[in-house]
Amino acid sequence: MRTWKLPGFWIPLALVFAWGLIILIMGQDTARETAFTLMMFVAMASSLNILLGYTGYVSFGHIVFFGLGGYFGFFLLSQHDWNLFLAAIAGGALSAVLAGLLGMAVLRLRGAYFALATIGINEAARAFVSNFEPFGGATGLFVNFAAYERYGGAGKALWLTFILLWVATLAVVLVSFLVKHSRFGLGLMAIREDEDAAMVMGVKAPRAKTITFTISAFFPGVIGTLYFFKNGNVEPGDAFQLHMSIESLVMVMLGGQGLVLGPMVGAVTYQGLRGYLLTSPIFKDLHLAVAGVFLLLIILFVPAGAVGWVRGRFPRVRRFLE
Amino acid sequence: MLGQLLSSLTDGLLLGFVYGLAAVGLSLIWGVMTVINLAHGPVIALGMFGTYLLFLKGGCNPYLALLAVAGMGLVFGFLIYGVAVHRVLNAPHLSTLLATFAVNMILIGVGTAVFTTSPHNIDFSLGSLEVGPITVPATRLVAALGAILFTAALYLFLYFTRPGKAIRAVANNRKAAELMGIPSAWILALSFGLGTMLAAVAGGLISTFFPFTILSGGPYELKSFVICVLGGLGNPLGALIGGLLLGGLEGLIPTFMPVSWVPVVEFGLFILVLLFKPSGLLGAK
Amino acid sequence: MMLQVTGVSKRFGGLQALTDVSFELAEGKIMGLIGPNGAGKTTLFNVVNGVFEPEEGKVIFRGEDITGLPSYEVARRGMARAHQVVRPLHELTVRENVMVGACYGREGLSLSAAAVRADEALSQVGLIERGHMLAGSLNVAQKKRLEMARALAARPYLILLDEVLAGLNPSEIDAILDTIRGIRGQGITILMIEHVMQAVMNVSDRVLVLDYGVLIAEGLPQEVVDNPQVIEAYLGDPEMTARLLGE
Structure with missing residues (x-):
């Protein structure tokens, strides 16, 4: 398969690339902040999709890797003066290693049992970090203002953080696509459809699932480090919000699971909708409820998600919408 | 020291009955249709507010109000099932998880708009009971009794009435039950209704001694997950016992380590049980 | 020898699904596996290809002991299966x-x-x-x-076919039988569970008969059909008996 010849390969990458470039050229702080949040969700949802969309395992614990990896990276750069880039990689690596270890145990569980276990992991991790003194316990950690100086002041440090997030997002999209169009990915999708039948055909399901869990956990660790550095502090409540995991699931579902473009479209739609509702005078107080109604309608009537629906309806465009 | 331990344990166990009641509701729904109801927490919170409104605006005794709350909980469960769950029952797990979560968002959203997120409180006391070194607020004692009564009533219903037996049949094998002429859609809706009813009642009981907000259901929902797994998912009696276990742990742990470690122990135990004894501590195998 | 199964037993709780099953399958042959419903045929397949681990006994595939290996390891060693x-x-x-x-x-x-x-x-x-x-x-x-x-x-070296003919009409059956002979022609050994007797008798070199988890007969197709024990086993299942005697 010559993946690079597929238009579906270039479109998502080109979109993210152009998006970051436009923000850089504009050079406005507010535009950058908006784009940062949005891009962060694109990357979170896309990395979750590597597990959810390709293997069918529903994880509520994606935010654990954002939280723990982010904490670790932030710990390194605030307490040990690590460089942001290296700290972010280290945060991702920690998340990946943890996911590998956890995955060996937890991925034996199937279906809803796995989903429940990940809820437990999320709560246990939050409670543990709140009590873990090296990470500042319940109050968390702060970054010394001087830390921004080495990047030429706070303003430049924030731009650097954005650029790193941009690169990380491009990497998620790239990895997501490569996994999908590989021999490994074919095995994953066989697991998604029928795990026992896949094993009878020779797919090493336990190993394949663990590797996928590891890949999908690496990116949240990187993103977490960048996010907390941008904020200047990290605390347990911020780092392990169960609802952020669920929001990522919602985004994947909105756009279409198992598709590279799906989570991207889902993240942008969800955030856009939320932004509109939060500022609209009619819906301001009811924004959560309206978002809930919207979500329910999608699940009940468009279960394949927006991109999945278009693909199903117009088979001709399939090669453009992977 | 011993006195303190005993009274902390008693507190925990009494509360455990109420935790258990909420979990029985969740477990029943899982047992009948293998759906994890993520709208469980907001329903508990609505039970709190239902009792509160009837008490404050209706001048109704909170325990009488509970009966009304139970009825509303049942109807509400029917509604949730019909609107959000029925259509996706046979779809992959993610669909039912997200559908019930969407209901969660709607309830929390509307609830926040109506009640805000500031704490409410039912100003109601029955005095307290003293046995030796142990002092128990009477409201908690009554709450524990209420939880036991409702669980017992559920059992009588499941084992001695026609619809109850139908629920058990559907839980056991939905296809076979349908072949025997049991209208499974109604039975599923009824089970969901009963599950939310118990959640609402548990919320009502809690509201008689703790202040609450619309978000207060969340922690109880999480506790219900833990309890269901301890007692064996889909086993309602196991859930009540799991509730006692969790309540007891919450009573005991603070005497040995800082109270902030409680969730670490709870959720650690939860994961271990899921991994090594997924049928629950009481499960056969 | 392609496959050697020796003394395999498998229990599910109180149910004894397989009791001391032993047989050998030579390379390039087609072996039919028959028996009444619930005789343990599919369970035997599951034990052979690693979906279940037997409590007792051994499965030797091309000279290698594969007992207890997970199904994906068995698949990679050259055993495939149609469900x-x-x-x-x-x-x-x-x-x-x-x-x-x-x-x-x-x-x-x-x-x-x-x-x-x-x-x-x-x-x-x-x-x-x-x-x-x-x-x-x-x-x-x-x-x-x-x-x-x-x-x-x-x-694969060995292919397990589990009732690939069930639910098909006669012309579809003939077409698939041709395909099965073609597979053997490629040198692939076949072990097949089948209820359509005519088909089993037609294509099999040898036939195994399972009843209540016990292997009650093994031999050439005609020998097996004439075996009084086999006829008795099928008598519990009138439809099958009719089919068997109707040959």
């Missing part, structure tokens, strides 16, 4: 389904080689023109063919 209850991967295309077999089977092909192999296997079972369709959209007969194509694409 009784067809299990296509619904959201993948027919061709992708077969590619899974090729990628993860004995030869572990790369994606592009697997695509070529998948087309070969699909031609062999007569599904090539449906390659681009979603597997979920096939009818039952086509799904059975897909199961066989997936197994074939792995280039």
